[in-house]
Amino acid sequence: MDAMDTQDPTYSDDELTAALAEHLASLDRDDSYRVDRVLKRSGVEATELVYFEGSSGGSLGPFVRKRIDASAQIGGAYERLFEAQRAGRRFEHFPRIVDCRRAGDELDVVMEYVEGxxxxxxxxxxxxxxxxxxxxxxxxxxxxxxxxxxxxxxxxxxxxxxxxxxxxxxxxxxxxxxxxxxxxxxxxxxxxxxxxxxxxxxxxxxxxxxxxxxxxxxxxxxxxxxxxxxxxxxxxxxxxxxxxxxxxxxxxxxxxxxxxxxxxxxxxxxxxxxxxxxxxxxxxxxxxxxxxxxxxxxxxxxxxxxxxxxxxxxxxxxxxTASPSPSPSTQQPxxxxxxxxxxxxxxxRVPEPLGRAWNILICLSLLVFFAGSHFAVFHPTGANQNYPTWFLAVEYFFFVDGLTVLFHFAVLDKRRLRRRFALLDSYRGKKLAKLWLKALGVLLICMIVIVAVANATGVVDTSAS
CATH class of the missing domain: 1.10.510.10 (Transferase(Phosphotransferase) domain 1)
Incomplete structure (x- = not known):
């Protein structure tokens, strides 16, 4: 649609609604429209700039009217928008539709003329x-x-x-x-x-x-x-x-x-x-x-x-434009x-493909650490054989793996993650470092509490190791 910036509407929304209700009460709606000019035309749609003509000779507008070939299975969004607006909904970024009706295979939509x-x-x-x-x-x-x-x-x-x-x-x-x-x-x-x-x-x-x-x-x-x-x-x-x-x-x-x-x-x-x-x-x-x-x-x-x-x-x-022949030394880019x-x-400045390759290495390293934790829990050796499986699971799956994830995340190329997750993108620099340190502190405190409780209750005796 061509830019629409040549005329000013002089009616408020309430006045416009009241005036249109009177015009549209007639069954011969087409006779109430005066086409000022055609803005755009295609094989399935014509867009026109129109005015409503009153019986006393006055006019109301301008408006934009679309004549759509409904047999092409298009135009249904206008009908949904019209029904929503009639039900009282207001949309900030879409034109207000004042009339929408089907006549055979043609869908006629009349909407406000948007300036700009x-x-x-x-x-x-x-x-x-x-x-x-x-x-x-x-x-x-x-x-x-x-x-x-x-x-x-x-x-x-x-x-x-x-x-x-x-x-x-x-x-x-x-x-x-x-x-x-x-x-x-x-x-x-x-x-x-x-x-x-x-x-x-x-x-x-x-x-x-x-x-x-x-x-x-x-x-x-x-x-x-x-x-x-x-x-x-x-x-x-x-x-x-x-x-x-x-x-x-x-x-x-x-x-x-x-x-x-x-x-x-x-x-x-x-x-x-x-x-x-x-x-x-x-x-x-x-x-x-x-x-x-x-x-x-x-x-x-x-x-x-x-x-x-x-x-x-x-x-x-x-x-x-002001200086047609500037010297090379004074030209601005x-x-x-x-x-x-x-x-x-x-x-x-690091190419993104290189960052992706780095992330693959980080993920592989993480998998190696996870495999080591799994082996330490279910196939314990040395002093670990004295501890119950649940304690080893807490120690390795929660504390060791938690530390491993934190350190690997710290060196990860996070550019793609930031673009996909807006929450992560909001944490940068010192803000991200503080969050990382808090997570590390929580892990350490939890593990200290678990070990202290286990020792105090005699479930395990870590001092024997």
Whole structure:
């Protein structure tokens, strides 16, 4: 849908509802609409800018009307949204539907006209800047989370609604303010075009109808399985790539290579690659988890965004326009997304495949220690033969194995775990060290108490060893 920023509604919600109720009381609803212009047209859907015409010559609007071919098995999400809104539910990130009805094989949906500019137009105007990852993208994840919560009314089970066509032109942002030093702010973010959205069905093997925009659609959307909330997570990863590079991701090409080509810093590239994994099970579990991961990744990259002398993309473009022929020594880089090596953490410079290989070695080492504990409990030697099996089990399975897990976890490459589990990502540096020391202290205290009680009751005599 084209950006909708040319006219202002002059009616409040209550006035609008009352006026529409009078207009829609007529059976000839089509005669009440005046089509101002066609915004978009496809083989199964037409989107129009319309006004309601009153009997006295006045008009009400503008509104957006969609004429959808219901025989194509699309448009049902609008009906669910309309029923939920009529039941009193309010949705922050979706347009308010004022009329929704079927006439034969055609579904007519009339909704509020949302002011603002599309994300596509916004990135075209401001350029690719990391500020999207800080403020706008988490809000977009919240909006998709609202969609996935479903449009159920009171007493109905909440079933996720999958958009299946999240792309830059289907996101409208209003009230955007941007300053190179102050960052970006906006008043609202609305997701539009629910035409091919579908309700998730438990037990379905694949979608009945296959639609979507190729750079933003996951493999399962084209017949390789049923789309789920993780399908929209894939599209969100592609949208983040678009915000940071100004270009659509190229289907079929390795995303890690595309991120490197686009000079996207490693933490943000990690989030994109995980969100766009070909296997849905390897993606973020939901939009909220992706939003948390992107916020954390942005904070890791923040020093690179504030390097003295570095100029944000918008300012750099303005400077190059004002000075057509700058000397090489005074040119500012057009893309500051690549972090300065001196500011990167040591771990962020380690290739992720090497980190995975290291984790495999850690897991193998852990298995060796577990095997040793098992042998010590069930095949005791030396002084251990004097102790009962239950005591050896407590000593080795709780204390020794607990210490082993703590020390192995301390040297684990936790990047993938942090992206998957938001709770773990909230523990870093001193906060993680304090938690680790507390766990170690609990183990030591518990073992001291167990040994003391065992000695005092005469169940075991550790002094004899």
């Amino acid at each position: 500019e599309t994300l596509e137009a916004l990135v075209g105007r401001l350029g690719a800047t990391p500020d999207y990852a800080h403020g706008l993208f988490p809000a977009l994840c919240d909006a998709v989370g609202e969609l996935h919560a479903g449009f159920a009314t009171a007493g109905e089970p909440a079933v996720p609604v999958i958009h299946r066509d999240l792309k830059p032109s289907n996101i409208i942002v209003s009230g955007v303010r941007y300053a190179p030093n102050a960052g970006m702010s906006f008043s609202s973010l609305v997701i539009i075009d629910l035409g091919i959205a579908r309700v998730w069905r438990d037990g379905a093997d694949a979608d009945t109808v296959k639609f979507g925009t190729r750079p933003y659609a996951p493999p399962e959307q084209y017949g390789f399985g049923q789309t789920s909330v993780r399908s929209d997570v894939y599209a969100l990863g592609a949208l983040l790539f678009f915000c940071l590079t100004g270009a659509d991701p190229k289907p079929g090409r390795d995303m890690r290579e595309q991120c490197e080509t686009g000079a996207i810093p490693v933490p943000l590239a990690d989030a994109i690659c995980m969100a766009m994994a070909l296997d849905p099970a390897k993606r973020f579990a939901n939009a909220k988890a992706l939003g948390h991961a992107v916020c954390a990744a942005f904070e890791l990259c923040r020093p690179a965004f504030s390097v003295p002398g570095a100029m944000p993309p918008v300012a750099a473009q303005a400077a190059s 057009q893309n500051i997304l690549s972090p300065a090596p001196a500011r990167q953490s040591l771990l962020s």
